[in-house]
Amino acid sequence: MTQIKMIATDVDGTFLNDQRQYNHQRFAAQLDRLKAANIRFAVASGNHIGHLHKIFAATPAVQSFVAENGGLIVDQHQTLFEAPVPTDVAHAVVDALMSDDSLRPQAFRLSGAHGTYVSRDSKPLDLDAQNYFFNNLVTVDDLRDVNDTIYKVNGEWPHGSVQHVVDQLNTRFAGQVHATPSGFGSIDIIAPHMNKAVGVTQLAKSWGIDPSEVAAFGDNGNDKEMIAHVGLGIAMRNGAEAVRNVADLVTPTDNNHDGVLDVIDAILAGEV
Template sequence: MKAVKDIKDIKMVAVDVDGTFVRSDYTYDVPRFKRILERMDRVGCRFVVASGNQYYQLRDLFPEYYDELAFVAENGAFVKDRTELVFAADMPKETVDAVIDVCREYPEISNVLCGMESAYCQRRTVSQEFFDLTAIYYHRLKWVDDFKQVKDRILKFAPTVPEEKTYEYYDMFCERLGGLVEPTTSGHGSIDLIVPGCHKASGLKRLAERWGIAPEQCAAFGDGGNDIEMLQYCGHSYAMANAPENVKKAAKYVCPSNEEDGVLDVLEKMFAQAHPDNEK
């Protein structure tokens, strides 16, 4: 692991959440992170939460200070700078219906429709157990009778498939829905179907341009396939030790795993000179 020598070069830090920023029990060292965030603020560096998860779930990880952060949620389909909405995808109705029709052909797909106001599960197609598990990641989640009747701005779909068939279904979506949606996956049976070109890197680019920051001034941390674009976009990129090889190859450096608080370890070193005790 190589540390950045001059923190003045880093103006944005983007972190994935699952498998990256939080431990497996969904905790992180809050006091330690707050100290690091204060140091970042002292040198004018922005912190961005970049995840495939829902914005309402992500902000609940930072209950006292989420309005101080920026979010690239839903794999780039929802971008917020503190209290201001920067971007929200708007999947065309024809595309929404096409995805629904394809997924209905495969009963083992458990689908989630992700809207701007809420996420949705369709009755009679998924179990209450699936709904309850999904609610851990989507803090605004509703039952509906028919996806095609949902009145909301649609950001993406989040189908869950048998884990051992993840890449089989990934290829199927590419073949049957290519051009309409872009599949992305972090593995483990989770696939997101997003608006083409709308990924984490696109969200970071929107924020970077808004703030006048170059890619070379950005650092990113990730562990999954849906992090590859942002790792390639940022000048300083870190794959977690728990990441698969294709993600490590996309990053410049490898840092300790999420269970070892790898992100905080790197950031603590990166912004050590911003500590008040180091000021003359």
């Protein structure tokens, strides 16, 4: 088997348990062991960079982030790569969704370089979750008036209707955006041909690492390309079936029982 030189992990439903926590002490010890073994560690998430810094503040050795589903890569506080959605395209997506009652989201946000812009009439499915995931909220009357570098358009729909919206968006805006389910009734709409696989590959190459030497963990639709692309794709036991189907390995335990940390131990021990 190819030697693993980099580990990348999704956050929600993967690295974090359902209480949005992780074992700080155990993970900090693993980071020391990974460094000694010359194995790089990175976070690969659909979340914005400020939120990721907040999550990993307890383990400050984590300094490599593939944020916004690959649309922004930050390593050691330096931006290595970004792929924003063109402003006119982001506004066109907003217009299409707001003008079609069958596609209109309950909550609507633009993730930008200087804030996460939320429509004043948004009705998030879970207000506490919105306040948790987006700690840089800026309320606006019309998202089509936002002028910022936009990494992602994000919306929330009732569970069950998400894939229909994804398919509609990818057909209507083919070659302009890439829509992907991101869990909890949410969809991320990002730059075309962009996903976590692209972002993780970009970061790995900056370190002289081939994708075949990367292990990656994930649980949801926006992890599927990454899991399928890397040398060792690892799906969470609690993950979506579509992700488990493309994985090389399914974690023996779920996100509530240190599933990621257990497999990292196995990687360090040369058992996988």
